[in-house]
Amino acid sequence: MATVGQACLILALLTCAYGIGASLYGAAAGRRDWVDSGRRAVYALAVLATAAFVILESAFLRSDFHYNVVATHSSTTTPTFYKAAAAWSSQEGSLLLWVWLLSLWSSLVLFLVRRRLRDVAPYATAVLLGFGAFFTSLLVFTATPFHTVAAAPPEGTGLNPLLRHPSMMIHPPMLYSGYTLWAVPFAFAIGALVVRRVDADWIRATRRFALAAWFFLGIGILLGARWSYAELGWGGYWAWDPVENASLLPWLTGTAFLHSVMVQEKRGMLKVWNVSLVLATGTLAVLGTFLVRSGILDSIHAFGASTLGVPFVSLIGLMIAGSVALIVTRRDSLRSEHRLDSLLSREAVFLGNNLVLVGLAFVVFWGTFFPLISEAITGTKQAVGPPWFDRYTVPLALVLVLLSGIGPVIAWRRATWANARRNFLWPVAVALLTLVLLIAFGVTQNVAAVTMFVFGAFVVAVVAQELARGVSARRAMADEGPGRALVSLVRRNRRRYGGYTVHVGMAVLFVGVAASTAFQHARDVRLSPGQTATIGGYAITYRNATARADYRGERLERVALGAVLDVKRKGRRITTLRTERGYYPSTAAFMSGSVVQGIFEGDATSEVGMKAGLTRDLWTAIRPDPEYLNKVIDALVAKTKNEPIDQQFKVVGNLLGTYRQGAFPAQFRLISSPLVTWIWLGGIIVFAGGLIALWPAPDAARRRATAGYAGRVARELGRA
Amino acid sequence: MDPSRKRRIRLVVALTAAVILAGALAYTSFSASSAAVQPSKLLASTNAGRTYQLTGKVVDGSIRHDGDATVFRVRDRNGRASVPVSYVGTVPDPFRDGREVIVTVRKKGSMFVGERDSLITKCPSKFTDKPASQT
Helix, strand or coil: CHHHHHHHHHHHHHHHHHHHHHHHHHHHHCCHHHHHHHHHHHHHHHHHHHHHHHHHHHHHHCCCCCEHHHHHHCCCCCCHHHHHHHHHHCHHHHHHHHHHHHHHHHHHHHHHCCCCCCCCHHHHHHHHHHHHHHHHHHHHHHCCCCCECCCCCCCCCCCCHHHCCHHHHHHHHHHHHHHHHHHHHHHHHHHHHHCCCCCCHHHHHHHHHHHHHHHHHHHHHHHHHHHHHHHCCCCCCCCCCHHHHHHHHHHHHHHHHHHHHHHHHHHCCCHHHHHHHHHHHHHHHHHHHHHHHHCCCCCCECCCCCCCHHHHHHHHHHHHHHHHHHHHHCCCCCCCCCCCCCCCCHHHHHHHHHHHHHHHHHHHHHHHHHHHHHHHHHCCCEECCHHHHHHHHHHHHHHHHHHHHHCCCCCCCCCCHHHHHHHHHHHHHHHHHHHHHHHHCCCCCCHHHHHHHHHHHHHHHHHHHHHHHHHHHHHHHHCCCHHHHHHHHHHHCHHHHHHHHHHHHHHHHHHHHHHHHHCCEEEEEEECCCCEEEECCEEEEEEEEEEEEEEECCEEEEEEEEEEEEEEECCEEEEEEEEEEEECCCHHHHHCCCHHHHHHCCCEEEECEEEECCCEEEEEEEEECHHHHHHHHHHHHHHHCCCCHHHHHHHHHHHHHHHHHCCCCEEEEEEEEECHHHHHHHHHHHHHHHHHHHCCCHHHHHHHHHHHHHHHHHHHHHHC | CCHHHHHHHHHHHHHHHHHHHHHHHHHHHHHCCEEEECHHHHHHCCCCCCEEEEEEEECCCCCEEECCEEEEEEECCCCCCEEEEEEECCCCCCCCCCCEEEEEEEEECCEEEECCCCCEECECCCCCCCCHHHC
């Protein structure tokens, strides 16, 4: 099957090359048949990439260690759920996932516009197939997933235990969906610039793809944050790591684009800005893909000293040079149809929101690439840490949240005093009331956090007011009950109310970030069973140690050493937490004949003991005292290394019994953090809003169905 | 005022603000940054009181515990030069012999003392070009 997979990739590359040629020739010669053939090449690419992906996935699910990539990223003890995910934990598998997703989205958009944008589509097809050709050629020449060996090893290395978390199953496909979906508006923007058709048609044709790209990328980022919080054993959800930042950059510029296109659609303004934003976003999406593989920046994620650097840098250089050349040569066609009438208008607020988002992207870009920038300027590589990022991103985030409250209700063109009073009186009153309550309850220690709470309340009040007005108008018009009127209101203008929901979600999310950052208590303590530590008003007692071995079939999957913790507050028992540290055997050490060494020299992960609540999370992680543990392990290794394997397994059992009964100390990280749940809740609200905006409006769906029917009738009549 | 003159003034004000902000950003990034160095460079010259972002690999068999501190040596990625590091705080899950680490340190006597919560260990499975046994 590996040969079939490799053949699929080679055919896919040839198909891309043919499709690019056919599309460009068809566009240049005005030959519709060639253009259609170019589009069908995209469908063929989707079929071939799907076949290759299915072959690779089935090799992972079968644990077929003849495939190099399976042997180095999976094992028989890897649970089935994670075997499937192991495919994209590899360089080769992740590149194949990229091509597969790109081919699916490309096929979908080209199918949807097959009778529209006939001048733009061939060039967009060529660009999309260009991306396909680039990634397929990497898979064919540099990082093939179908490299096999004649003699398969008896066992694979296994998926890194840190990646064995449900979020990690979904996180990469979500990120890659976001990255590849951004290729769609990028390609159509290039096509529109080439043929100088820079009205809003290409934006309307690809708007849902841009929204879906934003949606999936956002889900991917949030799942990554959740994984970091629940799995990595440090208790944080964002570390300003280059790989995190790489995914945030296109999300920020993409968010700016989704706002500023409304100004172009409504008033024919900001055309240069919009194409610049979408081209930058497409380029940043490729940069994000590259950064994870480049090794050019120090990151918590290990980068391969990759051979992919030169091709990627060449592609990114081509994308930047081509984008700049097209914008400069088409600047006459990109002139705005109207001017900004007033700084007190929705256009101005959208522009302000764009500047803040682009400013945030610039700060993140500068901080991420500062090691390279500083090395180029001073000859010494220097890096900035989280405090530097916070210094700029916190004020910008505050302004962003404030503008997300003002933007939806300020008038287009020019706001009047009456308009401002009508729309902002109640929300400002709610914000002031929030401030008074915060002061009354003594929440004044952190000015930035308090300001965020006040601005968040303002945003929620603005949206609540808008919904109340809309429902009231709907009830007066259609004589509906409040619930039905709300549903009708949202259904009839999904884009608007989806956007409002997103704003509420972002406000909730930022309030969660502000509270959990400013008012967190964290301690690292060393406790023996029976000892107690306090954190944020909670008394946490190490009740007893736990130890167990998990087997998959007859094979040892992991050994877990942990603790049971009793939590009390003001003498009253609140909950019991269980935290563990899981040790996953290293195959290499097993092969060398030492079970004990194999277990403790493999990878280790924390299983966090957590009580999550709407107002506060209590988070705990254990690390068995390494000094004591290492002595026990060394003694056991010395005692058992010449014993048969079966005997060694018994010793593991003895070790677990000794650990359970002993009163050995352990290191604990204890964190009490307010409103962390609001971050995940805010994320869910944001994505609910995104789904509302993405869902086709019933009227639009009906219009499309009617138009389709009318088209069929017209064709039938033509034949008759 | 003439609308085109008004637009020009707005443009100049906006560009000036952007340049000032970009200048502030660049200045503070240089003043707030730590030099990213490998052990051989730290051994060659170290300014007392200055922070460095030390990158390298944990020397095999060097991890030990001294009270609340974890003490270990970090060596160059492709070399033998190494420095001792004392770090207080919870170490990340992937931390062990041979792993690549990044830690912000300051020199104190003969030891490099790590800043709390600054130790990060690279996640070992991401996109390595060669099989794990060869890396």
